[in-house]
Every structure is written in C-alpha cells, then in structure tokens.
Amino acid sequence: MKKISIVLVMLFILVSTCSAFAAEYISTVNAAGDAVWYQDSGGGSNYKGWNPQSENIGTYYYSYYSSGSGTWTYNETTYLQVALPGISASETISSAALWINMTGLTKGLPSGAANMYHAANAVSANGIATQKIAGSEFVLNFKDQSTGLLGIDVTNFIVSDYTNSQAFAAFNFNFKGYGTDGPLSAMSFKSGSSTLAPYLKITTTAAPEPASMVLFSIGGVALAFARKRKKKA
Secondary structure, eight states: OHHHHHHHHHHHHHHHHHSOEEEEEEEEOOGGGEEEEEEEEETTEEEEEEOOOOSEEEEEEEEEEETTTEEEEEEEEEEEEEEOOOOOTTEEEEEEEEEEEEEEEEOOBTTBSEEEEEOSOOTTOOSOGGGOOOOOEEEEEESSOOSEEEEEEOHHHHHHHHHTTOSEEEEEEEEOOOSTTOOOEEEEEEOTTSTTOOEEEEEEEEOOOHHHHHHHHHHHHHHHHHHHHHHHO
16 A cells, blocks of 8 residues: 555656646836827828827727818827747747737727737837838737727737747737728727736746656655655654
8 A cells, every 4th residue: 555655646746747837928018119100191291100109009090071172081000019028948838918908999990990910020120119010910800899908819929929039029000991081990008108008928838847857756756755664663
C-alpha cells in the first residue's frame, strides 16, 4: 500500500510539472497611440488633417447638399497602435483581445456604423498613430454593440504580428456612409488620453522547462520517501 502511495505521489507531481502554465499580459494604449483623421470636402474644397487630442475618439460620417456649393461630406477615421508585450519563445498565445470603452453608436446605415481593420504588416509601426498605418484585414463591424466595456477578439491577428516580429499592433476604425444627404453614422470610445484607455490583453500558456520538471520530480520523490521514513519511525 505504501509503495502504491509513493507511485501515486510521483505520478501526480509528474503530471503537474508537465501541465502548461498560464500567463497574462496587459498593454495599454497611450495618448500618442491613437489619433483621429478628418476630411471635410465639398464645393471644390478639401480640408483634412488630425483632430486635437480628445477623451473620445472613433468614426463619424455625414453628407449633405448645399445649394450654394453642392454636396459636402465630412468623415473621421481613427488610427490606433498598441505595444506588443515581450513573450518568451516557450509561450503560446491562447487568446488576445483589444478592450475599448464604447461611449456611443449611431447606426446611420442598416449595415452598421463603422468597421475595424487590422494592419497585416506593421513592422514599421512605432507606437505613434499619426503614422496613419491603415489595415486591410477585417476585424469587426460595429452595428448592435452596447456602450461600455467591449472586448474584441484579435487572437489570430496578434499571433500574426508576433510572427512578423513586430513591436506594435496597428488597427484603424473606418466610418460607413454614402450618398448625398447621407444619414449620420458614428461610433465613439475612450481614447488613450483618458483614464479608460483601450488596452490589449494577451493570455499565454507555456510548458515548464525540463530543468524545472526534474527539480519538481526530485522534490516529490524526496517528499514521498520522507513520509515513508516518518511512518516507520
């Protein structure tokens, strides 16, 4: 019976040491990590540039007709970059989500208010959103989401970013709209300059190193024999 107990203890320790360890990383978007690009055009004029820093950012679209100068269209697009935490080669990303605090959603079109995209190759990203790195990979359509904290699954995109050896992940939020006298379409969330800034949350798993497994196993065997000797005494 004592031999069986020792074997069971050893098996338990071996299974425990072979199990993967989970780790969690949080990377918060800073004030330079997001920015809003606007464009106001009509009547032969085209005004564009970066909006001043604000606690709320997002997308905006509106189009209208003026009898004096024709059709005018105003729109806003948000660019966002977030640092990728250092992860060891032994770790595997099990999940990644970009969390934003949504403050508003106006669905001007049945198809939604805005789209979110990921930049497939952002090796040149330096954490400053005014680089204006645009994404080509569709992530999410903002259509029926409620205001408040929203977690957006970006696991596959973040895995790809690490594969590319990037220092930052880059996203952009595009407006949705069209036509003359187009309906107002907007989506907003808290910016990196607010106390409720967006953040990237990554969860990883990693198998313990062989040396650690050996130490745990030796310790377990020693503990088992110590118990056996104690009982004999």
